[in-house]
Amino acid sequence: MMKRMDEMSSVAGIATAPSADVPPPLKQGETFHVFISYSSTDYQWTHSLIDTLESHGLRVCYHDRDFTAGRTVLENMSECIHDSQKVLLVLSSEFVRSRWCLLEANMSLFRDCLERKPIVPVLLEPAVCIPLHLCHLTYLEAQDPEFVAKLVKVLFAPNRQLQGSTVVPYQPPSIYNGKALQPLTAANVESLYKWDAGQFSDMDIPDQLRLIIEDQVKYKEAIGIINSVSQQKVYPKWLQAVLIGVAVVFFLTLQGFISYIGFLLAFNRNSYFWALALSCQCCIFIGTLVQAALTKRDCVAHTVKEMQKAAGQANIILREENVFMGCQSNSKIYMVYVSLNGCQREFAETFSEQASAENLFRRALLYFSSGYACCLAKRSFPFPVPVTSSHLEGGVCFCQYVSMQLSRGEWM
Structure with missing residues (x-):
């Protein structure tokens, strides 16, 4: 709150300065x-x-009035x-959460207007x-001491003079x-x-994707593939075999232990055998707990x-939309536009x-x-960034990533 008051004081202070423009x-x-x-x-x-802008002679439009x-x-x-x-x-933060979602979700209603209007x-x-569709713009920061002077200068500039500036009109998603x-x-x-796979909502396409993904059915199909992991609850075959083996051994041991107790009671054997049987049972029980902990991990x-793997299958569907999913945990999916x-x-x-090229591309x-x-979203790759030219300006393209991963012996 104090910061906001300081900002407003700064605005009020600069407002008194006359402008020659x-x-x-x-x-x-x-x-x-x-x-x-x-x-x-x-x-x-x-x-x-x-109030400050109107004191400079600007006619301002806002929803309250x-x-x-x-x-x-x-x-x-x-x-x-x-x-x-x-x-x-x-x-x-509140604008991005509420009002920008409204703008972005319904951009088609006034896209033509924004293509001709500079956004500040x-x-x-x-x-x-920052919303994706504003990432290409340079922002004016409210905390800048010269904020109002810079803003007034931009608003006083004719639109034609802003065509080559950092404040540019709305552009299609290809620039992202x-x-x-x-x-x-x-x-x-x-x-x-x-150890469970998360469930992701496919009821509504996120607001950030409404301008990018034209076929929303593809998005829901891709999310359905991700969600199928939690529905199937598939475990490795070797793990299933281990669990079955442990269950069988535990059952047979328990049966043998019960039989042996009966034998001791019937023939009144020395307590040494009782202690031995109890120790074996404890060892088996402890081993079972250890194995359970390892299998859980x-x-x-x-x-x-x-x-x-499911994200890879989903990306085959989304590739025409230039949207790709990545997964490094069971509860979060990274998304990139590329x-x-x-x-x-x-x-x-x-x-x-x-035919061979298309098949290999699908496998990749x-x-x-x-x-x-995931690497593109985090801007971090498990290898030095290649110095050779890339199909992605200023970054590592997909074919470079595949080549580097194969050279490192990586294959999912």
Whole structure:
């Protein structure tokens, strides 16, 4: 709260400084210089900023005052964006959680407007998780002492002058190539045991993916493959054999022990034999507990491995959507947006027969795409980044990752 008050004091202090610039003239069809979208929790800070901008001669549009009663929020937002020269987003944790989801989920209603309107994102809190579709923009930070001066300069600049600047209009998702999305968390994470596979919701596609995945049926099918691991509860064959063997040995030992007790009672043998039988029983019991602990640990590793295989199968379905899943635990799925078109062409050029190339590419997706997605999301690879050219600008492409993993003898 004190930080917010300091920021507002800074805004108020800069507001008194006169500006030699003048706002750009409003063209035909334009009513406002800027439309401001913000969360109601940031009302006090935002309205202090609005007062400052209006004192500089800017006409500001915001929902509390300028939305038309009786119309839906989306209709009002679309019209206000259309009537404004620029769009300013006050990014806070609450904004990203609520209002940006509304914008992103319904972007098709006013995508044409945003393609012609510069977006000016203002970072209100340093730790805000930036939405994927704003990652290419440079933000104005509210804590910057020169924040208002920089903002006014941007808002005073004609839109045509911003075409080559860091504040650029909305662009299609292709510019997000190689970027990480918000990970998916299992719906039953709070009640999930380490050796169980998590269940992920497939009821609604996440807001962050609505502009990226055109075929939502593919997304639900991919999630269904991940969820099938928990439904099948498949354990390794060797583990099943060990458990069956331990059960048989324990049963036979218990039967022998009971028979031996009966023998002692019948013939009144020396207590030495009683002690020996009891010691054997204790050893078997302790061994069973140790084996159970070891198998439980192996179950955890096996579950994750099965989920990684399922993620590979899911990625074969999602590859046309340029979205890939990765798994390193039983409760979280990492997601990245990355195009593998260049890597797929590399496979086709390397292998003469196209059928063989397509089959090998599918196998590479099945065995390596999950690990690649995790590494790309974390920006960390288990090998030195190759210095050779890549199909992914500024990063490791999929065919490089497969090549490096094969050279290290890795095969899932």
